Amino acid sequence: MSTIAMPKPDARILAEAPQIIAALRDALPAGTVISDPEETRAYECDALTAYRCPPIAVVLPRTTEEVATAMRICQRFSVPVVPRGAGTSLAGGALPTADSVVIATIRLREILEIDTTNRFIRVQTGVTNLSVSAELEAEGFFYAPDPSSQLACTIAGNIAMNSGGAHCLKYGVTTNNLMGVRCVLTDGEIVEVGGPFMDSGGLDILGLLCGSEGQLAIVTEATLRIVPKPEDARPMLIGFDSAETAGECVARIIRSGLIPVAIEYMDDVCLRAIEAFAKTDYPKCAAVLIVEVEGSQGEIAHQIERIREIADELSPVEFRSSRNKDESLAIWKGRKSAFGAMGRLGDYLCLDGTVPVSKLPYTLKRIGELSKHYGLEVANVFHAGDGNMHPLILFNANAPGELERAEAYGADILRLCVDVGGCLTGEHGVGIEKRDLMSKQYSAEDMAIQMDIKDVFDPDWLLNPAKVFPLDVSQPYRDRASRS
Amino acid sequence: MSTIAMPKPDARILAEAPQIIAALRDALPAGTVISDPEETRAYECDALTAYRCPPIAVVLPRTTEEVATAMRICQRFSVPVVPRGAGTSLAGGALPTADSVVIATIRLREILEIDTTNRFIRVQTGVTNLSVSAELEAEGFFYAPDPSSQLACTIAGNIAMNSGGAHCLKYGVTTNNLMGVRCVLTDGEIVEVGGPFMDSGGLDILGLLCGSEGQLAIVTEATLRIVPKPEDARPMLIGFDSAETAGECVARIIRSGLIPVAIEYMDDVCLRAIEAFAKTDYPKCAAVLIVEVEGSQGEIAHQIERIREIADELSPVEFRSSRNKDESLAIWKGRKSAFGAMGRLGDYLCLDGTVPVSKLPYTLKRIGELSKHYGLEVANVFHAGDGNMHPLILFNANAPGELERAEAYGADILRLCVDVGGCLTGEHGVGIEKRDLMSKQYSAEDMAIQMDIKDVFDPDWLLNPAKVFPLDVSQPYRDRASRS
Numbered sequence: 001m002s003t004i005a006m007p008k009p010d011a012r013i014l015a016e017a018p019q020i021i022a023a024l025r026d027a028l029p030a031g032t033v034i035s036d037p038e039e040t041r042a043y044e045c046d047a048l049t050a051y052r053c054p055p056i057a058v059v060l061p062r063t064t065e066e067v068a069t070a071m072r073i074c075q076r077f078s079v080p081v082v083p084r085g086a087g088t089s090l091a092g093g094a095l096p097t098a099d100s101v102v103i104a105t106i107r108l109r110e111i112l113e114i115d116t117t118n119r120f121i122r123v124q125t126g127v128t129n130l131s132v133s134a135e136l137e138a139e140g141f142f143y144a145p146d147p148s149s150q151l152a153c154t155i156a157g158n159i160a161m162n163s164g165g166a167h168c169l170k171y172g173v174t175t176n177n178l179m180g181v182r183c184v185l186t187d188g189e190i191v192e193v194g195g196p197f198m199d200s201g202g203l204d205i206l207g208l209l210c211g212s213e214g215q216l217a218i219v220t221e222a223t224l225r226i227v228p229k230p231e232d233a234r235p236m237l238i239g240f241d242s243a244e245t246a247g248e249c250v251a252r253i254i255r256s257g258l259i260p261v262a263i264e265y266m267d268d269v270c271l272r273a274i275e276a277f278a279k280t281d282y283p284k285c286a287a288v289l290i291v292e293v294e295g296s297q298g299e300i301a302h303q304i305e306r307i308r309e310i311a312d313e314l315s316p317v318e319f320r321s322s323r324n325k326d327e328s329l330a331i332w333k334g335r336k337s338a339f340g341a342m343g344r345l346g347d348y349l350c351l352d353g354t355v356p357v358s359k360l361p362y363t364l365k366r367i368g369e370l371s372k373h374y375g376l377e378v379a380n381v382f383h384a385g386d387g388n389m390h391p392l393i394l395f396n397a398n399a400p401g402e403l404e405r406a407e408a409y410g411a412d413i414l415r416l417c418v419d420v421g422g423c424l425t426g427e428h429g430v431g432i433e434k435r436d437l438m439s440k441q442y443s444a445e446d447m448a449i450q451m452d453i454k455d456v457f458d459p460d461w462l463l464n465p466a467k468v469f470p471l472d473v474s475q476p477y478r479d480r481a482s483r484s
Numbered sequence: 485m486s487t488i489a490m491p492k493p494d495a496r497i498l499a500e501a502p503q504i505i506a507a508l509r510d511a512l513p514a515g516t517v518i519s520d521p522e523e524t525r526a527y528e529c530d531a532l533t534a535y536r537c538p539p540i541a542v543v544l545p546r547t548t549e550e551v552a553t554a555m556r557i558c559q560r561f562s563v564p565v566v567p568r569g570a571g572t573s574l575a576g577g578a579l580p581t582a583d584s585v586v587i588a589t590i591r592l593r594e595i596l597e598i599d600t601t602n603r604f605i606r607v608q609t610g611v612t613n614l615s616v617s618a619e620l621e622a623e624g625f626f627y628a629p630d631p632s633s634q635l636a637c638t639i640a641g642n643i644a645m646n647s648g649g650a651h652c653l654k655y656g657v658t659t660n661n662l663m664g665v666r667c668v669l670t671d672g673e674i675v676e677v678g679g680p681f682m683d684s685g686g687l688d689i690l691g692l693l694c695g696s697e698g699q700l701a702i703v704t705e706a707t708l709r710i711v712p713k714p715e716d717a718r719p720m721l722i723g724f725d726s727a728e729t730a731g732e733c734v735a736r737i738i739r740s741g742l743i744p745v746a747i748e749y750m751d752d753v754c755l756r757a758i759e760a761f762a763k764t765d766y767p768k769c770a771a772v773l774i775v776e777v778e779g780s781q782g783e784i785a786h787q788i789e790r791i792r793e794i795a796d797e798l799s800p801v802e803f804r805s806s807r808n809k810d811e812s813l814a815i816w817k818g819r820k821s822a823f824g825a826m827g828r829l830g831d832y833l834c835l836d837g838t839v840p841v842s843k844l845p846y847t848l849k850r851i852g853e854l855s856k857h858y859g860l861e862v863a864n865v866f867h868a869g870d871g872n873m874h875p876l877i878l879f880n881a882n883a884p885g886e887l888e889r890a891e892a893y894g895a896d897i898l899r900l901c902v903d904v905g906g907c908l909t910g911e912h913g914v915g916i917e918k919r920d921l922m923s924k925q926y927s928a929e930d931m932a933i934q935m936d937i938k939d940v941f942d943p944d945w946l947l948n949p950a951k952v953f954p955l956d957v958s959q960p961y962r963d964r965a966s967r968s
Contacts, residue, residue, distance in 0.1 A: 117739045118840040118871075140741050162688075175691065176660055189929055197838045197871060200907035200925060201914040202952060203699070203934040204646075207659065207691030215687070228741025255601045257624055257712025298782035354681045356602040387602075387681060423684035430685040441684060445673055450687040452940040456933060468686060 003404050004051065004432050006466050009098035013079050017056045020077045020101065024059060027069050034058050043084065043102050047149075048092040048433060050403055055082060055096035059103045064182060064190055064220040070103050071218065072188035078482075080465040081186075083214035085157025086128065088149040090350050091431025093161060093213055097465050105156040108220055111135050120179055120196040122223045125156035129163075132224065141226040144171030147427065148339065159219050162211030164427030166262040169385035170294075171227060173427060175210040182221035183209065186458050196223050208453070213429050214464035216457035233261060233294035235331045236304060238311050239283035239318040243267060243368075243380075246287035247361035250384045252310050253291065254357050258303060263385035264290040264335050267364075270342070270379040270392075271334075277341035280334040283318040289384065290335055338381045339392075347397040348379075349406050350390055352434075353417030354426035357387045366416055367391055374409040376402075388426035389417070415440055430468045438470055451477050487891050488535065488916050490950050493582035497563050501540045504561045504585065508543060511553050518542050527568065527586050531633075532576040532917060534887055539566060539580035543587045548666060548674055548704040554587050555702065556672035562966075564949040565670075567698035569641025570612065572633040574834050575915025577645060577697055581949050589640040592704055595619050604663055604680045606707045609640035613647075616708065625710040628655035631911065632823065643703050646695030648911030650746040650776075653869035655711060657911060659694040666705035667693065670942050680707050692937070697913050698948035700941035717745060717778035719815045720788060722795050723767035723802040727751060727852075727864075730771035731845035734868045736794050737775065738841050742787060747869035748774040748819050751848075754826070754863040754876075755818075761825035764818035767802040773868065774819055822865045823876075831881040832863075833890050834874055836918075837901030838910035841871045850900055851875055858893040860886075872910035873901070899924055914952045922954055935961050 013020070024033045034040055035057040045052040056079070059070045074081045080100040087094050087104075096102050108126035115121070116139050123132060129150040133142040146165035147153055153163070159181065164173040171177065180194030194206040209216055240246040250263055266274070266288045274280060282288055293303040304321045311319050322328040334341075342348055355363050364380060371378045382390040391413055395406040414424050414437055424434045424441050438447065451469055454461070454477070461474075461481040497504070508517045518524060519541040529536040540563070543554045558565045564584040571578050571588075580586050592610035599605070600623050607616060613634040617626040630649035631637055637647070643665065648657040655661065664678030678690040693700055724730040734747055750758070750772045758764060766772055777787040788805050795803050806812040826832055839847045848864060855862045866874040875897055879890040898908050898921050908918045908925050922931065935953055938945070938961070945958075945965040 115840075115842070117735045117842040119738060172656075172660065175688070176656065185929075191927065191930055191933075193930065195905060195907070196840050197906045197910075200838075201695075201909040201918060202922060202926060202931075203937055204659065204691050204695050205930065205933060207688050207694075208937075210691075211685075211688050228743065251601045254603060259712065295779075296783055296786050298786070299780055302780050302782070354684075356599075356680050358599070358601040421679060422681045423679070425685040426681075434685060438686060442686060443675065445669075446675055446677065446689065447686075449675075449689060449940060453687055453692075453937055456936040456940065 003407050004436065005471065006053070006097060007471060013077070013099040016077060020079055021057050023073050023077070024057060024070060027073060028059065028061070028066055032060055032066065034060070043087065043104070044096060046087040046089040046092060046094040048090055048095070048431065050397065051092050051095050051432065053096050053098055055100045055102045057101050059101060060107050061103065062107045064184060067103060067184045067218055067220050068188040068190055071184050071186060074101050074462065075186055075188065075460065078460060078462065080462050082464055083160065083218045085154035085160065086152045088153040088157060089161065089429065089431055091428045091433040093429050093431035093467060095432055100465060103218060105154055105220065112221065114139065115196065116141060118196045119226050120223050121226050122221065123155055125159065125219050125222050126154050129153050129155060129158055136226055140229050142229055143224055144168070144177055144227050145174045155222050155224070156219055159210055159222060160212065160214050161427065161429035164383070164388065166264060166383055169263060169383065170259050170261045175207060177225045178206065178210050178222060179225055180223035181206065181209060181219045183217040183219045185217050186460065186462055194223065211429070213431065213468050215454050215468055216463065230294040231296045232300060233292055234300050234304065234322045235290050235292040235328055236307060236321040237282070237318065237331045238289045238291065238316050239285040240287050240314065241285050241317050243287045243364045244361040245314050246289055247364060249289060249311055249314050250360060251357050253307060254385065256306065256310060258306060260291050260303070260385060261294050262290070262292040262383070265380065265382050265384035266335065266338065267380040269377060270338055270381040273341040273345050273379065274334040274338055277344055278334055278337040281330070282334050285317045290331060342379055342392050346394050348392040348394050349410050350392050351410050351413055352388070352390060352425045352428035353414045353422060354388045355417050355420050355422035359420040359422065360384060360387060363389065363416060363420055367413055370409060370412055374405055376406055376409055387422065411437060432467055435468060436470050438468070439473065447473055487888050488920065489955065490537070490581060491955060497561070497583040500561060504563055505541050507557050507561070508541060508554060511557060512543065512545070512550055516544055516550065518544070527571065527588065528580060530571040530573040530576060530578040532574055532579065532915065534881065535576050535579050535916065537580050537582055539584045539586045541585050543585060544591050545587065546591045548668060551587060551668045551702055551704050552672040552674055555668050555670060558585050558946065559670055559672065559944065562944060562946065564946050566948055567644065567702045569638035569644065570636045572637040572641060573645065573913065573915055575912045575917040577913050577915035577951060579916055584949060587702060589638055589704065596705065598623065599680065600625060602680045603710050604707050605710050606705065607639060609643065609703050609706050610638050613637050613639060613642055620710055624713050626713055627708055628652070628661055628711050629658050639706050639708070640703055643694055643706060644696065644698050645911065645913035648867070648872065650748060650867055653747060653867065654743050654745045659691060661709045662690065662694050662706060663709055664707035665690065665693060665703045667701040667703045669701050670944065670946055678707065695913070697915065697952050699938050699952055700947065714778040715780045716784060717776055718784050718788065718806045719774050719776040719812055720791060720805040721766070721802065721815045722773045722775065722800050723769040724771050724798065725769050725801050727771045727848045728845040729798050730773055731848060733773060733795055733798050734844060735841050737791060738869065740790065740794060742790060744775050744787070744869060745778050746774070746776040746867070749864065749866050749868035750819065750822065751864040753861060754822055754865045757825040757829050757863060758818040758822055761828055762818060762821040765814070766818050769801045774815060826863055826876050830878050832876040832878050833894050834876050835894050835897055836872070836874060836909045836912035837898045837906060838872045839901050839904050839906035843904040843906065844868060844871060847873065847900060847904055851897055854893060854896055858889055860890055860893055871906065895921060916951055919952060920954050922952070923957065931957055
């Protein structure tokens with residue numbers, strides 16, 4: 001049992017499923033369309049596994065033109081399309097409906113062009129985030145946004161969700177690193193937007209596509225900005241005996257004008273889970289920060305010195321800076337294993353609310369109070385430098401009512417984030433998970449503008465159904481679309 | 485005589501002008517509405533002075549609510565509204581039509597909030613670009629985008645045009661430094677978008693507003709990201725005996741992975757003009773680069789050393805790096821006076837085409853060839869690091885036919901930029917100047933999407949008439965709007 005409502009599947013589409021599948025099969029190369037329930041099972045959910053639904057069929061194109069062919073057929077049958085990257089969305093961004101066709105980008109795997117002079121790489125969007133940086137390694141460049149799922153997640157998904165990552169404090173999120181796309185509109189038209197140059201005049205369609213969660217188009221190729229690798233990077237580990245002091249330390253580092261590459265925060269629940277899972281020598285305390293700086297050796301030494309001064313004023317229980325590669329790995333080891341460690345404690349919901357950095361101490365305190373109220377444990381492990389919190393609510397999926405309680409607690413945390421001047425999502429997107437909270441963040445007027453824009457790109461409301469916009473709010477648009 | 489067509493003013497509006505002015509006067513504080521031709525003259529053009537037209541009236545509000553009141557009245561009378569900052573647009577972005585009301589933001593001058601912990605400043609958008617950084621000086625922060633007109637231009641104009649500047653190579657343009665806005669829609673509704681936090685889910689309306697050239701809304705308040713001032717910054721001057729070699733040096737610096745704050749390029753025509761105007765000791769050669777690096781002293785020394793190595797391989801006629809503040813000022817002096825120096829040579833059109841960095845040498849060569857073809861001299865002075873060219877076409881406005889010839893030459897240069905994989909505008913916007921070239925950059929499908937989005941925000945097509953979209957292309961939209 002779960003609490004997020006999905007619309008009733010369209011009986012007309014279910015009845016026409018055999019013809020839809022046949023039309024897709026006829027138009028596309030063998031092996032591109034799968035509809036056997038055994039095979040489509042892998043696509044019935046993403047990383048928000050509490051919600052599952054098999055689609056009518058899954059299309060796995062290898063070219064932009066094949067995506068366009070599939071889109072044209074889906075439009076002809078008025079069948080909803082769920083775009084999908086690697087399916088690592090934590091927000092249910094790629095959850096199918098029973099009356100939908102999934103178009104996945106995972107076979108769009110070509111690296112099309114690397115140009116270090118003009119500082120871009122052009123790829124098909126089914127390539128994984130990490131393999132983009134791997135391609136650039138020999139040239140001394142990398143692609144900056146680095147979601148935790150970077151080994152699996154695709155550029156298509158990164159663009160859809162405007163993904164971030166630990167490096168984004170310094171380098172910005174996906175939208176700051178995306179220069180151009182090739183995409184397929186709902187009528188099968190192929191459009192190029194942007195390219196390897198600055199701002200190009202007219203309305204910023206590229207910015208609009210980035211983070212649009214598959215509501216506007218399917219992006220099949222992307223031109224990504226690449227960044228030179230720094231000479232070196234070194235982490236520090238700073239332990240505090242109170243969450244509030246750790247939050248204050250983050251605020252003071254940011255205020256000082258330093259720009260570390262990453263400031264990661266782990267609380268005591270998280271630290272205990274890590275301790276039980278991976279052997280680390282993290283201090284036993286209320287909160288640990290990992291602060292990483294980069295640059296030349298001189299610059300690194302200078303930044304470490306300044307951060308040590310800032311931390312010292314707050315009497316940390318431990319301050320340790322890495323002196324070599326092994327020590328760096330040891331400092332990062334626990335943080336990197338945090339989500340795995342947490343998984344061993346049971347099921348969890350991973351939230352993504354974001355708050356102004358100065359509100360971190362207060363928000364952490366309130367999350368703790370709410371934890372007692374709901375009787376559910378919470379672990380906090382997140383990108384503190386930009387206020388992007390990832391509270392993990394621990395629950396037992398087999399205990400009746402616990403998922404619902406966890407979801408209610410999660411919703412309260414996200415409302416809290418908005419109330420202190422933050423927002424619902426920093427990097428995971430809205431998906432189905434935060435859909436019904438959108439009215440908390442946006443005024444009716446603002447949401448109407450967003451849906452009017454969706455209407456421009458997708459007048460039939462076929463793309464990625466039941467995501468982003470609350471069902472009641474989008475009802476008039478969907479009614480109008482189905483009548484036209 | 486000039487070549488860019490403007491639509492015929494609406495006789496109905498001209499006839500109703502007295503009532504429109506009276507309604508605005510009634511609703512707004514004394515002194516807010518001016519309509520005396522002597523007073524409105526200052527608003528009849530922007531920095532594209534070849535085009536002039538007095539509006540019906542100019543409204544100078546002091547609050548967002550006053551902007552909303554003016555917008556509601558203009559909507560009631562179906563009168564076009566021209567939003568205006570300081571009027572420094574080089575693209576005619578704030579040119580009135582005879583049947584329009586100008587709403588200028590220059591009296592919206594309040595600094596609302598400075599928050600160094602959360603790294604933002606919130607301002608009314610009539611504050612000038614430079615005064616934002618001046619407000620932050622004592623705190624050790626600054627606002628990065630720095631258009632050449634920064635002493636005069638307003639944040640409202642910067643947002644409308646997505647302005648750049650010399651520092652943007654490192655820090656990005658306006659859209660990368662804008663966190664939120666408060667704006668007024670055509671129906672007078674006041675909407676808040678974004679705020680002092682990361683990405684907030686839903687469609688990226690903030691990105692859409694930035695660079696929309698007053699086509700969607702009037703932005704009255706802005707939350708801007710602020711950046712810590714580096715410890716120091718130092719320029720180098722590098723002279724070459726060929727434009728091509730200078731272009732190659734830019735490409736090699738970028739490819740090396742270094743990120744200077746600025747790479748500015750000046751060609752021989754520009755250098756001669758500067759020499760006659762300001763006493764500098766620039767070398768007499770085909771092209772001079774000014775490359776500025778910043779950071780700690782160690783980092784600066786390290787970057788200068790690497791750039792010297794790169795330059796040395798290309799046998800520069802001179803390589804000079806600043807050793808102190810006076811030498812830095814001396815190196816920048818000529819570049820800072822380039823536009824003034826050029827103005828003394830006669831009238832000029834300043835273009836804004838942008839090309840991939842690797843295409844700079846070829847593009848410069850073609851611009852030179854076209855200069856001979858049109859019989860008009862051209863000076864090149866521009867932000868080379870991001871390929872944002874500013875060819876200045878010199879002409880005599882009093883010689884019959886020369887403006888038309890200069891505009892034709894300019895259009896050819898912009899077509900060339902698009903042909904080599906670049907775009908029409910890097911930071912000045914489309915305005916009226918590049919309006920009729922938009923079809924060169926964008927497909928019909930792409931332009932239709934942009935106009936559909938304009939329709940969402942401004943269904944009556946009242947905002948900033950005759951800009952951005954070619955008149956013939958937007959005709960069906962405007963016809964539909966006037967019928968409704």
